[in-house]
Amino acid sequence: MRYLPKSESDREVMLRQIGAKSIDDLFAAIPPEYRLKGDLKIPRAYAESEIVEFFRDCATGSAQGYATFLGAGAYSHYRPVVIDSLVSRGEFFTAYTPYQPEIAQGTLQSIFEFQTMICELTGMDVANASMYDGSTGAAEALMMAARLTGRHKSVVASSVHPEYREVITTYARYQGMPISTVAYSKNGRVDLSALEKGIDNETAGVLVQSPNFFGAIEDVAAIADLVHKKGALLIVSIAEAVSLGIVKPPVEADIVSMEAQSFGVPLGFGGPYCGVMATHDKFVRQMPGRLVGQTLDRNGKRGFVLTLSTREQHIRREKATSNICTNQALVALMCSIFMTVYGREGLKDLAKQNLAKAHYAAGEFKKAGATLLFEGAPRFNEFVIQTKTDSYAINDKLLGQRIIGGFPLKKFYPDLGNASLWCCTETTAKASIDAAAKQVAL
Amino acid sequence: MNKKIRKVTTHISQNEVLLFERSSAGKKAYELPPLDVPEVDPAKLLGAQARQDLGHMPEVSEVEIIRHFTRLSTWNYAVDHGMYPLGSCTMKYNPRVNEAVARLTGLAEAHPYQPERISQGALRILKMLSEQLIEITGMDAITLQPAAGAHGELTGILLVRAYLESLGNPRKKVLIPDSAHGTNPATAAMAGYAVENLKSNAAGMVDIASLVAQVNEDVAALMLTNPNTLGVFEQEIHKIAEVLHAKGALLYMDGANMNALVGKTRPGDFGVDVMHLNLHKTFSTPHGGGGPGSGPVACKKILEPFLPSPVVVTKPDGTLGFDYNRPQSLGRVRMFYGNFGMHIRALAYIMANGPDGLRQTTEDAVLNANYIRKGLEGAYDLPYKTPTMHEVVFSDHIQSQKGIKTGDIAKRLIDYGFHPYTVSFPLVVHGAIMIEPTESESKESCDMFIEAMKDIAEEVEEHPEFVLEAPHNTRISRLDETMAARKPILRWKPQSEAVGK
Known part of the structure; x- marks a missing residue:
């Protein structure tokens, strides 16, 4: 086992030093009927290369290469x-x-x-x-x-x-x-x-x-x-x-x-x-x-x-x-x-880009025919739109274009019908906003 | 420096001021891409809600950031430096492949609300880890939602409560042995239970007769750490479970010490109804200077309907998804699905070990603790002679005759190049010296630790005042903690403001 820094002879010497005949002597406190007789039923030990391959496989097809408009409590910002x-x-x-x-x-x-x-x-x-x-x-x-x-x-x-x-x-x-x-x-x-x-x-x-x-x-x-x-x-x-x-x-x-x-x-x-x-x-x-x-x-x-x-x-x-x-x-x-990298000026500049992107997106979505909900209150980088089409259906179409659409609010607010919550950060490209605007009109 | 000190020598350590003291206007460490949409005027869009300035936030360059935090890092002791025998904390090696796979883009950048269709890999990780932890603990069901051990305790006790409520009576109190972690009583209080203390017997174990006397229809559960904080396995654990079950109470096991059991025995088999695991202890996810942790809670079938929502299920079409329709659920204990990044690391650890590796890990952890116990017996007082498993608790009884306390020995150990053991815990041992080497230590490193502890015991006899002044070789000497608490300074302020106040 590659994480364990002992040879078999180390173990023997240590057991002898302790005065134990075998390692099981040290587990004698566990009543025999509760000692595991065989192996746990979990997969055999994997090589490091196999572990990497397994998780790469899990990672494939998820997140990578998608533009996203999801916020709702978890935000996609660039990480220095x-x-x-x-x-x-x-x-x-x-x-x-x-x-x-x-x-x-x-x-x-x-x-x-x-x-x-x-x-x-x-x-x-x-x-x-x-x-x-x-x-x-x-x-x-x-x-x-x-x-x-x-x-x-x-x-x-x-x-x-x-x-x-x-x-x-x-x-x-x-x-x-x-x-x-x-x-x-x-x-x-x-x-x-x-x-x-x-x-x-x-x-x-x-x-x-x-x-x-x-x-x-x-x-x-x-x-x-x-x-x-x-x-x-x-x-x-x-x-x-x-x-x-x-x-x-x-x-x-x-x-x-x-x-x-x-x-x-x-x-x-x-x-x-x-x-x-x-x-x-x-x-x-x-x-x-x-x-x-x-x-x-x-x-x-x-x-x-x-x-x-x-x-x-x-x-x-x-x-x-x-x-x-x-x-x-x-x-x-x-x-x-992160706070140090951006600092006193950068956090302001960064926030301003978020504000601009969301403002632009809200304007484009409205122009395209979606209704902006909750107008009149100042907002930062998220806004809510109401669409004629079901918000999940819109997102399905966008997913085909490798865009993850806004968060459908009906999950938590059934009264809000097809309303969805959209987020734009500094990472949201104008091209993605324009592509999404075409779908929310429908 | 004592010539006997083998593990370390002194070296140059860089000084470094606070970030704010390095800051000056105009320095920067970022560059944003050009804005591809029209500029906006924040004052116009936000009106009265627009922020004017960011106060004393630092302004520094990238190279200064790298040097600042690198210098700071060199002031820390870490598992990567050597043995970190903090009892009950299980400071084992943190495998690097875990870090690499947790940072794969498709996992690190997955949004928790992204469609399930593109989250199958993440869901598979949750499902596989769940299944393997269920097998390891011998339980029937699990939630990965709790963010840490104490959070898992709360979830577990709320499960007990939800179950008992469904039977008509949530009951009033939770029994907790006097050797327990402080989180146990704090947890029971948060779940609305009164705490009743359970005394240990002379062997450091639960006293069955007292337990029988104390368990009645008011008792919801016993919270038990097994092996307990003395490192002692509760030999009569099945009897303990029987006593509780006979009165309709449940057995909660604090899994903080699971590193002594994995692959050798399973709590589910010896009568435990619900337990939490600390992925940052037993399953090698890094402690990170205090967190993040992860505290999955495994339970028996009877408690499954009450698990936090959502749970991962296989849908009729064979894909994985989250099931939110759980009418009996105790609710949510954390947003989203828990500390997923830790779930990835724990799964990678289990995969790297396999069944034989996990068993060997446990055996080596117990072997190391017993080897150190043998090596230090005589030099230090061993208040409980009961066989110990993955950790051993000595006391400062011998050294305190010379006025030297466990905390002083710990400070001297720093000079020898080791992180101290756990000081003054468990509370049932006066002047406790709680040592948990974990399986990550070689025989040589255990030998060096034993030698250091014995040298310190000699120093206590010969030059107690020298030990009292330790550490001698660190960049700062002992800090005035009383002053810190009496006049708390909890943030930096510019000289002018600090003086003004």
């Missing part, structure tokens, strides 16, 4: 080459959680930089070292709001990603946290009057997404006013992180829960991604997840450590802010490198 060359360094990807800071400063400093950049982009004071993803992060943010307010109800906008809402439902069910949903208005934004009615003096947190699932940018300031008047906390979820290059950050929010996949993380059929939570200084002790802080060593030299761990499960056990332990450190590193 330096990301993979750096995260492929074994010093990063074969290290563990930095519990021994003297030999983990690389990971610790990079997380500190990640926390800082997330703060800069979201306008919050403090960000954690990452969460599993945007969906679980949103659920954890609502639970955090409940701890902070001592209240128990949550209000969630129906324009929040439907899969996020499903996860929230699962998490909230046994926390004694009833969840109510608030509808969207004609322009696709949260219906403010419905929201106002939906919040009462037992509401802990209100969750909106911006840009929301339909691509509309919410009026976070107006929502925050309503929420704060009732003494509740506002959580803003951001699924398309690149939007922060050009869209005003949700500074009026109390907690920002982000999915940072757009920052250089491969689509990877849905994961691993990178959730992250940010908030105000005063709320930090109720925030879940690991945190890195700056300190000094015995010689007065700057260094970084995991800190405020009294919030966490290994200390607090059943009274912890969350059961979360593993996070997404390596994926957060990808995000950090």
Whole structure:
């Protein structure tokens, strides 16, 4: 076995040293009736070349060579080459959680930089070292709001990603946290009057997404006013992180829960991604997840450590802010490198290209005869169209031209009929937009 | 430096400032292609929602980015450097072919909502991994959706809850041994259960008599790590299962220590109803400095209807697809299908091993732990003499007579070129020294570790103050963690703002 650094004679010498006759002596604690007599029924060992061939075969015909208009919570952005060359360094990807800071400063400093950049982009004071993803992060943010307010109800906008809402439902069910949903208005934004009615003096947190699932940018300031008047906390979820290059950050929010996949993380059929939570200084002790802080060593030299761990499960056990332990450190590193490559000017330029492409596509689709839904709200790189033809049928035709069409909304919003959600990023070519426009007219 | 130190020597280590301290206006590391559609005016399209500026985001060049992160990386210890014997974390070798296949374009660039017609390869990976993990655990069904071990625990306990609810009574509490990981009680609380502590007996195992006394109709499940955190196999595991089942409660197994069992025995065969696996422990997916992980949950037939939605199914036309029509499902625990990138790597690992390779892996892991146990007995106190499997727990009892604690020995081990073992866990052992070498260590590397630990034991006798000051050879000395927690600095700020505050 090529991963095992022992010869048969090594094993014999070691067994002798231990005083065991055979390896089975070391498994004597397992009652004989439960010991496996034969081999596991799995395929024989493959050579490395066979493994590569198998996965190449699995990869064939998928994604490669297609133009895509899918967004809906997972975005196709160009990934600078330096990301993979750096995260492929074994010093990063074969290290563990930095519990021994003297030999983990690389990971610790990079997380500190990640926390800082997330703060800069979201306008919050403090960000954690990452969460599993945007969906679980949103659920954890609502639970955090409940701890902070001592209240128990949550209000969630129906324009929040439907899969996020499903996860929230699962998490909230046994926390004694009833969840109510608030509808969207004609322009696709949260219906403010419905929201106002939906919040009462037992509401802990209100969750909106911006840009929301339909691509509309919410009026976070107006929502925050309503929420704060009732003494509740506002959580803003951001699924398309690149939007922060050009869209005003949700500074009026109390907690920002982000999915940072757009920052250089491969689509990877849905994961691993990178959730992250940010908030105000005063709320930090109720925030879940690991945190890195700056300190000094015995010689007065700057260094970084995991800190405020009294919030966490290994200390607090059943009274912890969350059961979360593993996070997404390596994926957060990808995000950090992406944010650094683009930086202060590049994130703006990148976001502007996204804005231009989506604006052009929406215009072309409209010209071609599709109806634009939710007009009137500002949007970033996603928009919704209504077509006469079934959205799946349109996508079938486009697939023949090696174009993956927009996301059919009837899966989650049956009321919206043939409506579909289209996304354009900097990678979407004008030629693909023009080709797709021809089909949506039908 | 102690002349006896064989594994390492000092070398030049580059200093590196924070990214923000390297930034200056006008430097850049990107170039966008020319826009092929008309330019837009953000102020016009976004109005009041347009962003004005990006604050202190860095501006640096590409070469500086490469040097920055490369320098940072050299400050880390990693499995690629050598033995990383963190007990309960299973820091094994991360095969490179796993990384290569996970980055194949057709998999890395697959959108989770792309049509099933062009996702057959990805679905095949999910299906094959599911089937093989079911065989390895001896269970009947599985979900790959949970993102990590603790997330798998939550999913598993929610499965128990959904099942018991379907019978009419979700029950009130979950039993957890005092040796358990902190995630177990935190999980039970998140699933709405009260936590009741179960004491271990003198051998470090579940005490059957106490268990019988504690299990009643209020108990939903026992969460048990097997082998437990002392590295001890619960010999009476089948009796434990019987006691629970007789009262209608279920047995949850924390699979964190599955590296001691694969190919030798199967939890499904010895009475476990539901368990999670840590693909980033047993199945070689990299720890990545803290994540991502992946925590599939395998279960018995009775729990299958409640698994998270969707599940992979073979459709009437023979193609694979996702089934969302699961009326009894506990719901979703994560968007999309879980950490697919980790599923690819775990499958590649299982394929590289085959049945005999997996068994040999387990045997070598247990062999290494026992070899180290034998080598260190006498030099360090062994609080539980029960046979251990893939990890061994010593204590600092002998060294603490000289005022040296497990944490100090760990710091000195750094000077010898090793990553420390797990410090102060499990809580049932005072001053715990928890060592898990994994199968990835050769005999020579185990020997070198034993030698280092013995040298440190001698140093404790002769120069305890020297050990107390360790590490001596790292780029920074011990950090002031109290200061970090008392006045948290959790982000960089420009000098002017930092002072102003």
